[in-house]
Amino acid sequence: MTGPHTVAETERAVESRLGALKIDFESMQAVSNIFRAANAVRNHFERTALAPQNLTWTAFVVLWVAWIWEPLETRELALEAGISKATLTGVLNTLEGRGWVQRERADQDRRLMNVTMTTSGRRLMRQLFPALNKQERVVASKLTTAEKKNLAAMLKTVMASIP
Amino acid sequence: MTGPHTVAETERAVESRLGALKIDFESMQAVSNIFRAANAVRNHFERTALAPQNLTWTAFVVLWVAWIWEPLETRELALEAGISKATLTGVLNTLEGRGWVQRERADQDRRLMNVTMTTSGRRLMRQLFPALNKQERVVASKLTTAEKKNLAAMLKTVMASIP
DNA sequence: AAATGGTCATTCGTATCCGAACGATTGAAC
DNA sequence: GTTCAATCGTTCGGATACGAATGACCATTT
Numbered sequence: 452m453t454g455p456h457t458v459a460e461t462e463r464a465v466e467s468r469l470g471a472l473k474i475d476f477e478s479m480q481a482v483s484n485i486f487r488a489a490n491a492v493r494n495h496f497e498r499t500a501l502a503p504q505n506l507t508w509t510a511f512v513v514l515w516v517a518w519i520w521e522p523l524e525t526r527e528l529a530l531e532a533g534i535s536k537a538t539l540t541g542v543l544n545t546l547e548g549r550g551w552v553q554r555e556r557a558d559q560d561r562r563l564m565n566v567t568m569t570t571s572g573r574r575l576m577r578q579l580f581p582a583l584n585k586q587e588r589v590v591a592s593k594l595t596t597a598e599k600k601n602l603a604a605m606l607k608t609v610m611a612s613i614p
Numbered sequence: 615m616t617g618p619h620t621v622a623e624t625e626r627a628v629e630s631r632l633g634a635l636k637i638d639f640e641s642m643q644a645v646s647n648i649f650r651a652a653n654a655v656r657n658h659f660e661r662t663a664l665a666p667q668n669l670t671w672t673a674f675v676v677l678w679v680a681w682i683w684e685p686l687e688t689r690e691l692a693l694e695a696g697i698s699k700a701t702l703t704g705v706l707n708t709l710e711g712r713g714w715v716q717r718e719r720a721d722q723d724r725r726l727m728n729v730t731m732t733t734s735g736r737r738l739m740r741q742l743f744p745a746l747n748k749q750e751r752v753v754a755s756k757l758t759t760a761e762k763k764n765l766a767a768m769l770k771t772v773m774a775s776i777p
Numbered sequence: 778a779a780a781t782g783g784t785c786a787t788t789c790g791t792a793t794c795c796g797a798a799c800g801a802t803t804g805a806a807c
Numbered sequence: 808g809t810t811c812a813a814t815c816g817t818t819c820g821g822a823t824a825c826g827a828a829t830g831a832c833c834a835t836t837t
Contacts, residue, residue, distance in 0.1 A: 456683070456694070464682045469740065474747050478754040481762040482655060484769040486671075489652035490696050492645060495776045497825095507824095508649075509793065519627045520619070525816060531619070533653050538794050540817055545792070562802050562815035577632065584637050591641040593775045594768060599644040602768045605761060606647040612756045613658045660795090670795095672823060688786060701824050703787055708822070725785035725832050 485606070492590050500583040504575065509534060511583070513542050517552055517566050518576040524557070525564045551575060648769070655753050663745040667738065672697060674746070676705050680715055680729050681739040687720070688727045714738060 462476055493508045501511055509532070516531045517523065523531075529539040543566065546552045551572030557563035568576070591599055619627075625639055656671045664674055672695070679694045680686065686694075692702040706729065709715045714735030720726035731739070754762055 461682065465743075468681065469744070472744055474744070475751045475754075477759050477762040477766075478750040479747060480766045481754050481757070482750045484766045484773075485648065485652050485655060486675075487696060488769040488772050489648050491773045491776055492648060494825095507792070512649075518631065519624065526814090533650060534793085535795050536816065537796075537818085541793065560803070560815080564816060580628075581632070581635055581637070584642060587641040587645045588638045589777070590772050590775050591638075591644050593771050594644070596640050598768060599640040602765070603640075603643045603647045605757060605765045606651040608756050609651050609753050610647075610654045612753050613654055614752070657795095670822065689784090697823085698825050699786065700788085700826075704823065723785085723833070727786060 485609070495590060496583060496586055500579065500586045504579065506579075509538070510542055510545060511579070513539065514546060514551060514572065514576060515580065517568055518573065518580075522565045522567045525554075525566060528566055546572075644772075648772070658753060659746060659749055663742065663749045667742065669742075672701075673705055673708060674742070676702065677709060677714060677735065677739060678743065681731055681736065681743075685728045685730045688717075688729060691729055709735075 458476075458480065465474060496508055496511075497506075501508065506514075512532045513528065513534075516528055520527070520531065525539060525543070526536060529536045532539065534542070543552065543554060547554060550569055553567050553569055555565045555567065557565050594602065621639075621643065628637060659671055659674075660669070664671065669677075676691065676695045676697075679691055683690070683694065688702060688706070689699060692699045695702065697705070706715065706717060710717060713732055716730050716732055718728045718730065720728050757765065
C-alpha cells in the first residue's frame, strides 16, 4: 500500500514543480495517510474475516447496521452505513439474494421499505462480528488504549471540520 | 456521514446481541472512524476542488503520482497510487481519453507501458494541486501541527500492524 | 532454436459507488 | 377532489474496484 518513495523525496519533487507556491505538507500527510490506512485495513478485512463469506467491507457494514438497528428504513440504513441510496439498492440486492436480509414495504407509508435480518443473517453476524473485531484488534494492536481513543477523537475532529 | 446513534447506544445494542462475548470497543471505534473520515474527506474533495473537472479522488491520485514521478511504468503507478493494476487500466483509459496523460510502450522491454503527462495535464495539476491542498488544510484546520503529525504517525502504525 | 517459467498490461466477470432522473406515493392547500 | 411540492426507493449511466484468466513478451535453460 505504501509507495516506495519517502516523504522527503516527495516534498522535493512537489517543490520542483510548484516553485515558491506554499503547500501545507503536514495537512497533506495527515489526510493522505487516512486514505492509505483505510484502504489497507479494508483490504486486510476482506482478505481475512470477510473472505470465507466472500463479503465486501461495504456489504458487511450494511449487514452490521441492519443487525444492530433492525427493523429500519432504507434511508436510515444508507445514512448509518455512509453510502448513497443508489449504492444501497445494489448492496441490498446482493444481501437479499444470499438470504441474509429481507425487504418489506411499510404498511403506513407505501413509499418506505423496511429492512429486517433473516434467521440465517443473524446467525452469520453472531459469528462474523467477533471475527471481524478480532481483526480490528490486530490492526490496532500497536496502539495503546489512550492512543486508540486519541486517534478516534482526531478523526472525529477532522469530520467536524468539513463544512 | 456520521450516523444518528451515539457510541453508548451502539455498545448497548452490540452487547444485547452478543451477551458476554468480549468486544474491543476502543479498537472498533478507532478503525470505524478511519473509514468514516476517509469517506467524508473524499466526498468533500470531490464536491469542492475536484468538482470543476469532474474528477474522482482515485483519478486525482493517479494523476498526482504521474505528475510527480513521470515518466513511470504502470506497475509503479498502481503501487504508488494504492490501487490494483486492473483498476489502473480503467482509470488510465479515463485520463488518457481526457488528454491529461499518455501511454507509450517501452522500447527495451515491450511488456512495459510508460506513462507520461501531457502539457494539458501538467497545466491542470499546477492549478489543481494547490486547490486540493487548500481543502486538505480545511479538513485538518482544527488540528495543531503536532496533532497532524501524530495522526499521520498513528495511521502509519496501524498500517505497519497489518500482517 | 525450441521449450519453459516468469512478468507485464489488459480483459473479463462481478460488485460497488454516486449523481441525476424516474415513477410511485404522501400530505397539505385550495 | 384535485392540484402540487416533497420524499421514498429504484433505475440509469459512467467510473471505480479487484481477483482470475489471458495473450504478449522476456530471460534462461536445453
